[in-house]
Structures are given as C-alpha cells and as structure tokens.
Amino acid sequence: MGFFSTIKRIFSGGMAAGETTCGAQNEKSAPRRPETEAGNAPSNADAELTLRLRGAEPRLSAWLAVILEGVETPGELLNTRLFFLLRALDAPEKEAQTFVREFGQWLERMEYRRVEEFRSELQYRLALALDMEDEEDERNRLFLKISQGLARTREHLTRRLDALFTDHGELDEAFWENMEELFITADMGYETALALVERLKTAARREGATQPADVRDMLRREVEGVFAAPRRISAVNPPEVVLMVGVNGVGKTTTIGKLAHRASLRGGKVMIAAADTFRAAAIEQLGIWAERAGALFHAGPAGTEPAAVAYAAVEAAMREGVDVLFVDTAGRLQTKINLMEELTKIRQVLGKKHPGAPHRTILVIDATTGQNALSQTKLFKEAAGVDELILTKLDGTAKGGIAIAVGMEHSLPISFVGLGEKLEDLRPFSGADYAAALLGEARGRNETKTPEGR
Ligand SMILES: Nc1nc2c(ncn2[C@@H]2O[C@H](COP(=O)(O)OP(=O)(O)OP(=O)(O)O)[C@@H](O)[C@H]2O)c(=O)[nH]1
C-alpha cells in the first residue's frame, strides 16, 4: 500500500524529498507529468487537469469526479481522461492502455450510454486495478453499498429497534421480550433470537447497564462478534479450486461471474467450469458470464456427468496455468439425497486430480429465503463440507436478520454479499459494517478482511 500513500501525498502536495511529481506547478522536478494517450506534449488542458487533481481531496472518488467533469457519454474524451488519471496515478503505460481498452469494450457490451450508468463500476474497477480497495474511500463506498442493500431491512428492523430503545424506560422483562420478538420477526428464528437476547442480558449485567440505550452498543458488538472470522491459511498450490453449491436459483452462476470478474481484475488467470450439465441453457448462461469476466471457460456437452466435467476442468486448468478455477454446480434441494451425493463425488474427483481441491466450497444462500437457509446450511455442510457462505439478494429482503442466524448457528464466515444483479454488486462482507448498517449508524469501523485477501 506504499504506492497509494505516495500518490496521496503527491496529490495533496506533501512531497517527500526526492519524490517526483506529476503536478504542473513543480515543473523542474516534474519529469513525469502524464502525457496524453497519443503521446503528445502536455497541453494547457492537461496542465489544468493536473492542477485540479492535485487540488481535489486525495480520494479515488474525488479524482474520478474531476476526470469525469464534462464527460457525459463513452467515447474518446472519456478514454483520454481515464488514461490521464491512470498515468497520473503511476500506472504503467501499457496497463493504462489495456485498462482503457477493456473498459471501453465492456461499456459497448453492456450498451451503457451515460456516465451515471457506469460510474460506480468504473470506480470499482479502478480501485481493484490500482489496489486501492482497502483504502478509506473504498471502505466508505462499501459501507454505503451495504447500507443501500440493507435499505429495506433498515426500514423494517432498524426503525423498530430505535423505537424499542426509546420507548422503554428501563431494562425490564418487557424490554427483553420485545427485543426477542423483534429479532424473531427479522428472520433470526426462535433459537437464535433467544440466544442473542441471553448474550445481551449477560453483557448488560456484567457491565452494570441500566438504560435501554446502553444495550445498543452491546448489540452492535455482539453482532460484530458473530462474524469474527478466524484467519486461515490461504496459500494453495495453483490452481485454487472453488466449488459453488446451493439450492436452485439462489445466485450461484451470477456470483461465480462476479467472483471471476474480481479475480481477473486482480490480475489472476481465471477459469470457470460448468459442472451444471442438466440444462444446455445453464451452460450457455455460464459461458456468457465467463466472457464478461474475461475468464476461460470449460464445459462438456449437456448431459455429461458433472463429476467428469469437474475432473476434466481441473486437468485443463493445470495445463493452462490457471490461478483460480470456479466450478459451478446445478441447484439442488438440500433434501434430495442422490443429488447431494453427487456433490460428494465431485469433491472426490477434484481432490484426486489436484490434492487439496476443492480449496474452498462456497454455499450460496438467498437472503430472501428466511429460515430455510438454516436447514440448507446444515445439510450442505454435511454433504459438501462448506467453508464459507455468500449471501445473495440482500438488496431484496426486509429481514436481514438471517445473516445473524446462520452466522450464530453454524459459525461459518460470510465472505461476500450480493447486493444486486450487476457485476460489481458483490462486496466483501464486513461484520462491523453490517452491524453498523443494521443499527443505522453512520459508518463502519473495522478493517474488512476477505478470505480472498490478495
Ligand atoms: N437482486 C439480486 N438478484 C440477484 C443477486 N444474485 C443473483 N440474482 C438474480 O437471481 C437470479 C438467479 O441467479 P442464478 O445465478 O441463475 O442462480 P443459480 O443459483 O445459478 O440458479 P440455478 O443454476 O438454476 O440453481 C438471476 O435473475 C440473478 O440475476 C443479488 O445479489 N441481488
């Protein structure tokens, strides 16, 4: 992250001795003022742009606002400005060119015509390409995204929590009972709600709390604590094999597309394999996602045995020097025993071809399904050895409590949450941000750690 701090200092004017600058003011020590894409000498307009960048707050969103000023549609102006920004942020020329070209191609495919349609995707891609995702700016944006995604939940749960904290004068039985009831209706389920209230009661006693308002902070800490994921060894012998499982229609295929997109923006060689072989349309859908994400694609003819496709995919991934292989599987009800056994078989062949694979088995859960998510988690855990969860469609539920229920009951980390249907609508999950968003607080606190971590 040293790179980013340097950039921050450069743009905010605080230069260290011997550092170069791309600012126009510092002409003598500024050998690297970004050239235009055509390689022309910097024009007055470029100098002015540099000055405005330097005058802006040192954050990606602020720089992007400067760069996009007066740009309304995709085209030459946008390309030139983007190239300028990347070069000003020290991206090598070739990488800057590739970024601009690929972004242009993506805009064309998506048929986006106005900046507002793709501004957030652009910022997301820049943050990943420049390795700035952990920076404050991105964290704010992530928090905002989660808050927006949880908008309906907030209306439902947060308002009622607010009322609970203000309506009750003291921490009496009625207060705790109301809280329990509120948790149950927020999809936490009876047992989780009971357990959470018990934890809060204990904390209140321990800390000598007497006012309902004191419990708010305890609740935030408890919810954060539910998601405190243990650190894991992430180094694997490539290819890292990621197996996606879950019931029908939860968003496995879409999520693979989003994950592959992230992985390739981070510079990895990515392959997607279609071990969902029941429907030709499913294979086709996955192929489209692979193309969008810039990933290689491996599939067999429809009707091929899923385990055989998985085996051949690992073989191909090893041969091609792939870094991450995502294996998509067909949706299946957790109660269908023979289909669950098929997952066991897929796992076995993956491990046979590539010891240690699958390195991550991700269970995708639709946040709108409510309590059924608990039985899904239980049965998939038994049949497929789930390592982590991805919760999709959080944007579509008013009862975000299911995340807490699954987290408390199964102690599985939630690595990402789906907050919409677009490529960028998959964000690393942070328990702290989730708790803050749920409680209607201004913003998250702790660092986000994703299992991806790279
Ligand atoms: N709003 C919203 N929709 C989502 C999200 N993730 C996926 N979807 C939508 O959910 C629908 C099903 O997604 P798929 O990715 O096909 O689900 P799947 O699990 O692969 O389905 P099967 O392969 O049939 O089991 C699609 O319309 C997606 O666009 C999300 O985070 N938010």
Ligand SMILES: [Mg+2]
């Ligand atoms: Mg699918």
